[in-house]
Amino acid sequence: MIDPTEFWLLAPEIFLAVAAMLLLVAGSIGRGVRNRPAAAVALLSLVATALLVLWAYGKGGSSEAFLAGMFVLDSYALFLKLLLLIATGLTVTISGRFLEEGGYRPGEYYSLILFAATGMLFMVSGYSLLSIWISLELMALSSYILAGYFKRERKSNEAALKYFILGALSSGVLLYGISLLYGATGTVHVGELAARLGDLVSTGEQPILIAVGWLLLAIGLYFKVAAAPFHVWTPDVYVGAPTPVTAFLASASKIASFAILIRILFEALPALKADWQLITALVACISMIWGNLAALTQDNVKRMLAYSSIGHAGYILIGVLCASEEGLWAVLFYLLAYAFITLGAFGTVIILEQREYAGETYSDYAGLARRSPFLAASMLVFMVALTGIPPTGGFFGKFYLFAAAVEAGWIWVALVGVLTSAISLFFYFGIVVQMYLKPSEDTTPRPMPAVGLASTIAICAIVTVLLGLVPGPLVELAKASLIPLP
Amino acid sequence: MMLEITTTHYLLLSAVLFAIGAAGILVRRNMITVLMSIELVLNSVNLNLIAFSYQLSDLTGQIFAVFTIAVAAGEAAVGLGILIALFRLLDDTHLDKATELHG
Amino acid sequence: MFEFLTTSGPALLFYLFALMAVAGAVCVVSMRNPMYGAIGLLVCFLSIAALFLLRHAEFVAVVQIFVYGGGIMVLFLFVIMLVNLHRLHETTMLGNYWRTAFVVSLALVAIFGFLFLKVEFGPSFEDPSKFVDALEPGMGNSEAVAWKLYREYLLPFEIASVFLLVAMVGAVVLGRRA
Amino acid sequence: MANYLPILVFILVAVLFLAASLIAARLLRDAGMGRTNREPYECGNEPETLALDHRFSIRYYLIAVLFVIFDVETVFLFPWAVMFDQLALFGFIEMMIFIAILVVGYIYVWKRGALNWA
Numbered sequence: 001m002i003d004p005t006e007f008w009l010l011a012p013e014i015f016l017a018v019a020a021m022l023l024l025v026a027g028s029i030g031r032g033v034r035n036r037p038a039a040a041v042a043l044l045s046l047v048a049t050a051l052l053v054l055w056a057y058g059k060g061g062s063s064e065a066f067l068a069g070m071f072v073l074d075s076y077a078l079f080l081k082l083l084l085l086i087a088t089g090l091t092v093t094i095s096g097r098f099l100e101e102g103g104y105r106p107g108e109y110y111s112l113i114l115f116a117a118t119g120m121l122f123m124v125s126g127y128s129l130l131s132i133w134i135s136l137e138l139m140a141l142s143s144y145i146l147a148g149y150f151k152r153e154r155k156s157n158e159a160a161l162k163y164f165i166l167g168a169l170s171s172g173v174l175l176y177g178i179s180l181l182y183g184a185t186g187t188v189h190v191g192e193l194a195a196r197l198g199d200l201v202s203t204g205e206q207p208i209l210i211a212v213g214w215l216l217l218a219i220g221l222y223f224k225v226a227a228a229p230f231h232v233w234t235p236d237v238y239v240g241a242p243t244p245v246t247a248f249l250a251s252a253s254k255i256a257s258f259a260i261l262i263r264i265l266f267e268a269l270p271a272l273k274a275d276w277q278l279i280t281a282l283v284a285c286i287s288m289i290w291g292n293l294a295a296l297t298q299d300n301v302k303r304m305l306a307y308s309s310i311g312h313a314g315y316i317l318i319g320v321l322c323a324s325e326e327g328l329w330a331v332l333f334y335l336l337a338y339a340f341i342t343l344g345a346f347g348t349v350i351i352l353e354q355r356e357y358a359g360e361t362y363s364d365y366a367g368l369a370r371r372s373p374f375l376a377a378s379m380l381v382f383m384v385a386l387t388g389i390p391p392t393g394g395f396f397g398k399f400y401l402f403a404a405a406v407e408a409g410w411i412w413v414a415l416v417g418v419l420t421s422a423i424s425l426f427f428y429f430g431i432v433v434q435m436y437l438k439p440s441e442d443t444t445p446r447p448m449p450a451v452g453l454a455s456t457i458a459i460c461a462i463v464t465v466l467l468g469l470v471p472g473p474l475v476e477l478a479k480a481s482l483i484p485l486p
Numbered sequence: 487m488m489l490e491i492t493t494t495h496y497l498l499l500s501a502v503l504f505a506i507g508a509a510g511i512l513v514r515r516n517m518i519t520v521l522m523s524i525e526l527v528l529n530s531v532n533l534n535l536i537a538f539s540y541q542l543s544d545l546t547g548q549i550f551a552v553f554t555i556a557v558a559a560g561e562a563a564v565g566l567g568i569l570i571a572l573f574r575l576l577d578d579t580h581l582d583k584a585t586e587l588h589g
Numbered sequence: 590m591f592e593f594l595t596t597s598g599p600a601l602l603f604y605l606f607a608l609m610a611v612a613g614a615v616c617v618v619s620m621r622n623p624m625y626g627a628i629g630l631l632v633c634f635l636s637i638a639a640l641f642l643l644r645h646a647e648f649v650a651v652v653q654i655f656v657y658g659g660g661i662m663v664l665f666l667f668v669i670m671l672v673n674l675h676r677l678h679e680t681t682m683l684g685n686y687w688r689t690a691f692v693v694s695l696a697l698v699a700i701f702g703f704l705f706l707k708v709e710f711g712p713s714f715e716d717p718s719k720f721v722d723a724l725e726p727g728m729g730n731s732e733a734v735a736w737k738l739y740r741e742y743l744l745p746f747e748i749a750s751v752f753l754l755v756a757m758v759g760a761v762v763l764g765r766r767a
Numbered sequence: 768m769a770n771y772l773p774i775l776v777f778i779l780v781a782v783l784f785l786a787a788s789l790i791a792a793r794l795l796r797d798a799g800m801g802r803t804n805r806e807p808y809e810c811g812n813e814p815e816t817l818a819l820d821h822r823f824s825i826r827y828y829l830i831a832v833l834f835v836i837f838d839v840e841t842v843f844l845f846p847w848a849v850m851f852d853q854l855a856l857f858g859f860i861e862m863m864i865f866i867a868i869l870v871v872g873y874i875y876v877w878k879r880g881a882l883n884w885a
Contacts (some may be wrong), residue, residue, distance in 0.1 A: 002743065004857065017751055021871045028878040108762055116753050122748055130550055134745045137557050138752045144564055145759040151571040160568045160763075165520055168561055169511050172527035175554065176504060179531050179547075183493075183538035188546060208704045277718040356607065488593070491643070494712050498823060499607045499640075501701035503614050503633075509694035510618035518623040518669060522630050525661065526614050527638050532649070540644040541710055545737050551641075551649045552734070553634035555656050556749050560756030562661045563832045565724035566668045569827045573672045652842045660835035665833045702846030739858045746843065746861070750868040753836050757872040760832035761881050764825055 002068050009060045009073055012052035012081070013121050019045035020114035027107010035099050039092055039452070042110040046089045046117070053121075063484070065127035069189045072127040079332060079481035080124040080259045087252040087339045088117040093456040094347045095244040102150055102242075109149060113248065116142035120256035129178050129188040129268070132260050133171075136224070142169050143253055147241040159240025163209045166233035168221070174220025180213030190268045197271040214269055218229040218276060222265065224257035225281050227313040228290040229363045235294075238306035243353060246302065247346035250309045251339040258335060262328070263483065270486030275322055280321035281413050287314030288420040300360050301349055303425055305342075308386060311420060312338060318417055319401045322408035323486050325479075330400035332478035337385070337393030337467050344460025345382040347453055348375055365431050367440025368486055374454070376435040378461040383428040385464045388421050393467025400475075496537030503530035519571075521565045528558045599643055606643075610636040627665050634658050648731040829881045842867055 007014075023041055027033050033041075057078045066070040093115060099106045119138030126132030144167065148160025180190055184206040185196035200206055223230040238246045265276050291311025298304040315336070319331035352368075352375075353359035369376040386392030398421060405414035467474060503526055510523030532551045539547025609632055614630025634657040641650035728736065736747060847854065847862050853859075876882060 002740065002857075017868075021868070023753070023876070024875050025871060028875045068741040070742070083616070108758060112758065112762075115751065115758075118751065119748075122744075129744075130546075130553065130742065131748065134553055134557065134748050134752065137561075138748060138755065141560060141564055141752060141755050142761065144568065145755070145762055148568050148571060149764055151575065151763060154575055156566065156571075157572040157575055161572060162515065164561075164565050164568055165517075167512060168524045168565065169508065169527065172504075172507070172531065173533045175528070176534070179534035179538065179550075182547060183534065183541070184537075186542040186544050186546075188550065206708070208708050212701075212704055234632050275536075394561070412489065419673045480581070489597035491600045491603045492633060494705060494708060495603060495607075496640070496644070497705040497708065499610065500703055501705060502611055502698050505697035505701065506611070506614040506618055508697060509689075509691070510643060510655055512693060513689045514618060515738055516621075516623060518665070519618060519620075519626055521842070522617045522665065523624075525630065525657070526617060526633065529633065529657075532653075533640065535700075536644045536646045538605060538639050539646065545733055548646050548649050548730075548734055549662070549713055549738050549742055551646070552738070552842070553745060555646040555649075555652055556842070557752065558833050559656050559661055559839045560752050563756045563835055564759040566664055567760045569670060569833070570668065570825065571763045574825075631792040632877055646769070648846065653840055655840055656835070660838040664828075664831050664835055667827050670826065675855060731846045731849050735850040736853070737848070739847060739854050741863060743861050747868075749843075750840075750865045753839060754868055755841055757832065757836050757876060760829060761879055764828050765879070765881065 004058075006066050009066070010071070010265050011056050011073060012049045013125075015052055015117055016049045016114055016121065017118045018044060019049075020111040020118060023114065024111040024270055027105055027111065037343070038106040038110050039096055042092045042114060042455075043089055044148065045114065046085050046092070048083055049117075053085070055080065057452045065191065066174060066187075070128045070131045071122075071125050071192070072362045073125060074483065075228060075481045075484045076259075076263075077125045080255065080335075081121050081478065083336050083339060084117060084120045084124070084252050084255055087255060087343065088120075088244060088248070088429075090340075090343045090456055090460070091248040091252065093345065093452045094350055095249060096452055097141050097450050098150075098242055098244055099349065102147060102152075109146070111140045112146050116146070116248070117252065123256045124259040126260065126263070128167035129181075129190065129193070129264075132190075132264070133175065136260065137171060139253065139256060140171065140224075142468045143167075143245075143249060146245045146248070147237060149245065150242045154241060155240040157240075161236045163233055163241070170220050170223035170230070173216050175181070175225070175426055177213045177216030177218070180209045181217065184213060189265070193268045194270055197269065201271040210272070211275075214272055214276070214453075215279070215332065216307040218279060219260040219266065222283055223366075225254060225261060225313050225316075226286040227308055227317060228310055231287070231290070231310045232315075234310055235303055235306045238309070239300060239302045243346055243350045246306075247343050247350075248348065248421065250305070250342045254309070254313070255335050255339060258316060258320075258331070262331065265320065265482055266328075266486050270455075273486045277321045277323060280317050284314045284317035284321060284413060284463045285416045286445075287311060287317065288416055289314075291441050292420040292427075296423065297363050298427070299432065301362060301365070302346075304358050305345060305349070307428075308424070309342070311424065315398060315401055315417055316421075318405050318410070318413055321413070322404045322410060324404060324408045325485065326400070326404035326407055326410045326481060328482050328485070329475065329478035330397070330404045331476055331482055333400055333471070334397035336474060336478075337397045337464065338462045339468075340460045341382050341385045341392075341394060344378060344457050344464065345386070347457045347460065348379045348382070351453060351457075353373060362430055364433050365434040365436075366438040368435040370440050375457070378457050380432055380437060381464055382460045383432055386469070387425050391465065391468035393464045393471070395468055396471040397467075493537045493541040496533055500530040500533040500537075503527075503533065517569055521562065521569070525562065526556060528554055575581070603640065603643055603679045606636040609633075610640065613627050624666075627662065627669060631658060632663050634662070637658065648734045649728070651731075703733070780852075803884060826881075829876075836869070836872070840866070 002239055016465055023038060024037065057073060061073050061078060063072065063074040092110060099109055114137050119135045119142065122135035123132060123139060126135055134367045144160055144164045147163045150156040178188065181193065184200060185193055187193050187196060197210065200210060219230060226234040238250065249365035269276060289313050291314060295304050295307035295311065298307065316331055316334055319327040319334065381392060388394045388398040402414040402417055488584030507523045507530060510526065511520050514523065532554050535547040535551045539545060542551050599763045613629040613633030613636065620626040620629065634653060638650045638653040697764060843865065847858060
């Protein structure tokens with residue numbers, strides 16, 4: 001039986017859900033709310049939720065699961081929740097222009113973002129496969145709707161349809177895996193699952209159910225983090241979805257999916273460590289190679305960023321497969337750095353892009369340095385960071401990941417990582433060349449970013465550089481946010 | 487002689503349904519059929535859960551199945567919504583073309 | 590003969606409904622007209638509900654009929670009637686290769702079948718009352734489900750309500766005229 | 768298993784009744800199934816469009832979705848109602864929260880005008 005006072009520790013999630021509902025109802029009455037106030041309410045509630053997260057952690061943070069073993073509030077969850085709230089907040093600030101120009105209702109848009117964030121918060125704290133799965137579905141469902149939010153544009157519609165179909169298939173696969181693991185162990189609680197699996201593996205019972213079960217579960221999760229060869233949905237969805245939503249999918253949604261991937265592999269399947277390390281290594285290498293090679297041939301910047309995001313899923317998986325302390329904090333560090341870099345890069349894309357696909361190609365960046373030195377400089381920072389060159393957070397992120405891999409004995413994976421990073425130089429610097437070396441076309445108007453958008457890009461660029469100059473504090477923070485190793 | 491049904495029977499049946507559903511999702515081009523195939527996949531999961539629940543005499547499987555059904559309902563609602571939005575767009579573009587021809 | 594029928598009754602029912610479920614599923618993926626596919630899906634849903642009954646999941650079986658047979662089915666039928674069937678082919682996303690479909694599903698069945706046939710279980714319950722006794726004493730299936738659902742699984746339960754709310758929002762956002 | 772015997776009998780009767788009435792209708796009806804009989808409106812009105820081209824209003828879809836969502840809600844309500852006594856106040860509050868969240872959805876749908884038949 002659950003002690004009702006435990007619900008106080010859910011205050012952040014409950015608050016965020018209530019805020020989303022208020023925004024929803026307010027946005028539906030009469031002509032609805034306007035963009036600015038709606039964004040302000042969404043931002044304020046995200047800040048308040050972050051404060052509540054800190055409060056709840058101070059009140060009852062521990063690595064013990066509660067609410068009948070459904071929910072855990074450990075330092076790992078704390079770190080990721082704050083990161084997710086930051087990423088969601090930055091998504092809110094880059095969304096305004098799109099909504100105003102498209103004439104879509106902002107109330108529903110922001111409330112769907114907040115609902116997705118609620119699902120993510122529950123995901124990182126989930127300690128039962130049932131609660132993890134249902135909150136994953138909450139996030140996914142909100143994301144499907146957001147991807148199709150610009151329903152007057154055919155590409156947004158098709159992106160939503162594709163995302164929905166492959167997303168639903170991947171949750172089906174994931175669920176099938178969960179059902180087989182349940183059949184082998186009789187539980188869906190993460191801690192109990194680990195214990196029973198340990199017994200079963202040592203006595204050699206139910207090998208088939210366990211093997212097929214964890215493999216399907218892992219494939220479902222690789223799907224969600226967009227790792228190759230389970231990435232088929234990513235390029236089309238990233239290109240077709242409204243760009244702020246793409247930024248949201250590439251940052252917050254990816255972080256939350258990685259959070260549950262790590263939670264499940266580390267805490268539920270430690271008995272199968274050797275198996276999942278190998279598979280994860282393969283997936284990581286395929287993602288890095290495929291993502292970076294495919295990005296070479298793109299001339300649409302959004303599509304390039306989509307393939308780059310597949311490659312980066314591979315880099316992050318390197319840290320996961322190490323199953324070591326160094327690997328885990330390197331992943332947390334990288335997730336944070338990557339969130340700022342991605343959101344900044346997509347923010348820049350938003351400023352340049354116009355209707356349909358206009359403004360998304362490499363040649364649209366020609367001479368940007370003269371048209372808008374600020375935009376060009378920030379895009380330069382993001383491209384440098386994505387390549388992994390100092391002095392940016394991207395450099396230290398990759399450096400820590402590769403170092404962890406070498407230390408854990410996965411030298412060949414680290415080698416693939418270094419080589420593919422070298423390849424990535426070509427397509428990231430393709431944009432830089434366009435911006436700084438190609439002459440500007442006079443016909444293109446000088447982009448005038450809105451205040452919210454410009455300040456978001458500035459913040460992202462500053463944080464990216466800061467992380468490259470003084471990574472120490474964040475490393476300490478990440479080191480304090482680990483979960484038990486398998 | 488007495489025929490008996492074991493959990494393995496259920497597992498095999500669910501594997502068959504899962505395979506049919508997955509194939510339907512991957513290769514059919516009719517989007518409504520694809521959405522129906524998704525329901526097949528979720529149903530195959532439920533068969534597993536119920537069979538294991540009986541095998542282990544543990545109710546968790548049944549409760550999980552109830553949640554799966556609830557989620558399937560929500561997903562169907564949104565999936566069909568996306569489909570309808572797309573159809574409407576196709577029809578509208580059709581109309582646009584028609585008016586262009588007249589003007 | 591009569592004894593065979595009475596002792597093996599559940600098994601025969603299993604085979605009957607399993608056959609119907611598979612036939613319905615095949616109908617879903619193979620019919621050109623989605624309306625026939627929907628009928629096949631209905632047959633499949635109802636047969637699966639019967640299979641749940643054979644495993645003493647009475648409550649889930651009723652939910653299956655309620656939500657799938659009554660709700661989701663209606664939704665599908667409405668959409669099939671709403672859309673212009675002549676334009677369905679314009680939503681092409683993936684190829685329509687029934688041979689591939691056949692091979693894919695056969696391969697999946699072969700792999701899963703090969704593996705699952707080797708799975709060994711302890712003796713399942715010859716006497717169904719054992720399953721019922723293993724639940725909370727003196728409760729029927731829906732009581733036992735309720736007892737566990739509302740005391741242990743209340744967090745997923747509340748998340749599910751938010752999920753359903755989002756589904757409602759999604760239907761309105763996507764379905765309304767822009 | 769014996770508990771399901773009445774249901775089995777019931778299904779059997781239903782199937783037999785259906786089959787019998789269909790067969791009877793086939794035997795009794797007029798043999799002439801001409802073109803007119805196959806038209807959508809047998810009374811003679813010409814249909815405006817082909818059956819496949821005719822589309823229903825989108826509002827039907829929204830109503831159907833609402834029906835499904837509240838159908839699922841009923842599914843959760845039923846076991847709760849069965850165990851209302853034992854679940855006590857805790858269960859009551861729990862269910863009220865669940866219903867409140869869905870009422871928010873109801874208000875939203877209402878205010879957004881999805882229930883209007885304009």
